[in-house]
Structure formats: C-alpha cells, structure tokens
Amino acid sequence: xxxxxxxxxxxxxxxxxxxFGDFRxxxxxxxxxxxxxxxxxxxxxxxGKSTLLKxxxxxxxxxxxxxxxxxxxxxxxxxxxxxTAGIASVFQELNLFLNMSVAExxxxxxxFRNRFGLIDxxxxxxxxxxVLKASGxxxxxxxxxxxxxxxxxxxxxxxxxxxxxxxxxxxxxxxxSLSEDQTAWLFEKVREAAAAGTSILYVSHRLDEVSELCDRxxxxxxxGLAATLxxxxxxxxxxxxxxxxxxxxxxxxxxxxxxxxxxxxxFECANISVRDKLQNVSFQVRSGE
Numbered sequence: 319x320x321x322x323x324x325x326x327x328x329x330x331x332x333x334x335x336x337x338f339g340d341f342r343x344x345x346x347x348x349x350x351x352x353x354x355x356x357x358x359x360x361x362x363x364x365x366g367k368s369t370l371l372k373x374x375x376x377x378x379x380x381x382x383x384x385x386x387x388x389x390x391x392x393x394x395x396x397x398x399x400x401x402t403a404g405i406a407s408v409f410q411e412l413n414l415f416l417n418m419s420v421a422e423x424x425x426x427x428x429x430f431r432n433r434f435g436l437i438d439x440x441x442x443x444x445x446x447x448x449v450l451k452a453s454g455x456x457x458x459x460x461x462x463x464x465x466x467x468x469x470x471x472x473x474x475x476x477x478x479x480x481x482x483x484x485x486x487x488x489x490x491x492x493x494x495s496l497s498e499d500q501t502a503w504l505f506e507k508v509r510e511a512a513a514a515g516t517s518i519l520y521v522s523h524r525l526d527e528v529s530e531l532c533d534r535x536x537x538x539x540x541x542g543l544a545a546t547l548x549x550x551x552x553x554x555x556x557x558x559x560x561x562x563x564x565x566x567x568x569x570x571x572x573x574x575x576x577x578x579x580x581x582x583x584x585f586e587c588a589n590i591s592v593r594d595k596l597q598n599v600s601f602q603v604r605s606g607e
Contacts, residue, residue: 335382358532375407376400404485421446421459
C-alpha cells in the first residue's frame, strides 16, 4: 500500500480486483481522479463500471488492490463511511424514501431539531426550499417523493448529493431517465461542482455525453483497464474501439451463427404495456441472437 499513500491525487485506484464467487467482475484496475476533474468511466455492459463505483462508494469491498483518498489509505466499510469521508454517490438504483417529502429526503441525515428535541419541520422545509431554488429545481419541499416521476426523483437524489458539498461525486448513469432539458440541467450542476473543486467520476453509456462533459475518460473492458483518453482524444470512434476490442470477432461469429440457423423467431412480445412504465412495446428475438 506504500504507493497508495504517496499518491498526490484526490482518489486513486490501485490494482483493484473484485470477485463474486467464481465471477471476476474487475481485475488490476488502476487510475487516479484529480481535484475538480470530471472523469468519464465507460465500457460495454458487464465491463465493471458500476462495481467500481460501488467499491468507491462503500457498497462493495475490493477482493484485491486498494484505494487512497488525499494520499491516505481509503477502505470504506459502508456507504455512510464513504459519505463521512466526503464521497457522495448517485447510483442507478434510486435510494429515496418514497413515503417521505422532498425536504426529508434531501436532509435525511440532518437533525433539524428544535430546543425541545423535536423535528423543526418549518426550518427543514425552508432550508430545502433554498437548496431547490439554488439548484434551479422547481419542486415543493413538502411534496411526497412518491408523487414525482422517475426523472424528478433522480433529480432530487442528485440535488441531495450536491447539497452535501462532497469532495468526490460518483454518478452512475445519471441521465438514463432524464429528458434533454433535464440532462442540460445536470451538466450545468456537474460543471459548477467541478469548478468549486469537487471531483466527479461519471459513468455513462451515452458516448456523446462523455465527449461533451468529461475532461478525461477511463475505459473498462471485461473488468480490466482498456485505455485512458485525454480530453482531445475523446472521440466516439476511439471510445467504441477500446470498449469492444476483441468482441468484434465474437460479434462476427454470432452473425455467422444467425446466418446458419436462419431467421426463426425464438421469442416475441407484442404491444406490451405497463402503466407509467411501458407503452406498446413489441420486439422479436431470433435464433442465434
């Protein structure tokens, strides 16, 4: 761990490995996150992006390697330990209390107690109103989170993370449910946080976003580090080339198998609808696909 402790970066990953039983999710991943830097973390599905973020966020412990935070050894045993160290996380799986208000979710860890030891709801809602106004988010602090759409819930979680004024912000596919205007709002918040000194590790499968937002890009493939690109190198064609690597040959082999078995439909869905989630979804999966 000596090389970790000597690092000058804000957050360093040193030969990180992670296994879940016999499955190797990550192996030998090393890179650094500098102060006020927005680093994109990209890769195909299953490349290990979310697993790495969850190790930094205290959800998983690494099976090998380690991390340093401001030059000192960093090994969070829980999300609360990561938060105490100044690391805020927004993962794909939203972590909100749906039966509580927007204000309660923003200040879920804060007391807001009056002199009688009771919760000062008025002070909490006023503080949340100030946070929401400063963030440009037009939501009533007293509104139950259960009444919000998925995109608005995502934005509340982002506001909560930013309200902590973290040293490091971990964002895992934050625009997956956001509209174009909401994505522009997020980018503005990320840039403001970076300008104030927060370091951001940004996971996205939307490569145009990575090109637009990130100062540097780390690419994972099959759980390992495939490449690191500087700002001027972040182009969609280069990202894809490093992401897929040898998988191109596998894709060609799958195409050959499809040609061999023909166009037989193995599974089909027609006009599937689920209230507020899906509307008239239809698709087919053919043999060999």
